[in-house]
Amino acid sequence: MQDITLTRLPVAIESQQQFNQQVATENFVVLLFTATWCEPCQVFYPVFAAAAEQYPDIRFVTVDIDVATDLIANFQVKQVPALMVVRDRVVIDMVTGAMHADELQHHIQMWQAMDMTAINAHFEHPSAAA
DSSP: OOOOOOOOOOEEEOSHHHHHHHHHHOSEEEEEEEOTTOHHHHHHHHHHHHHHHHOTTSEEEEEETTTOHHHHHHHTOOSSSEEEEEETTEEEEEEESOOOHHHHHHHHHHHHHOOOHHHHHHHHSOOTTO
8 A cells, every 4th residue: 555645735825924824833935926816827826836746845825915915015015926935934035927837946946955054043143233
């Protein structure tokens, strides 16, 4: 009998509070800002969902801009589709526009390869001037 592995499909979040919970419990989060009326968003979603299955160590999240208005205002999202990447509770990148699967994979690998040591050290040691 073969083991069945559950995949981590994208999770929909609807508020700043849910976003805060995701980034508090996950080290690596890729958010897709989307809208039901956005055709490029609908075309890109299957690419995003496939990446979620391919990278189970990364949490993939969708955010409907017409629902999570507090989150959209906080991050000043002006265009969809847009991807925001959070590692260790720090926003490290924001990319707008739909991508092909190979483009998304390239970005994910780039985000994975980013050395977070200096960024984490900055936040662990408060400035003496503060």
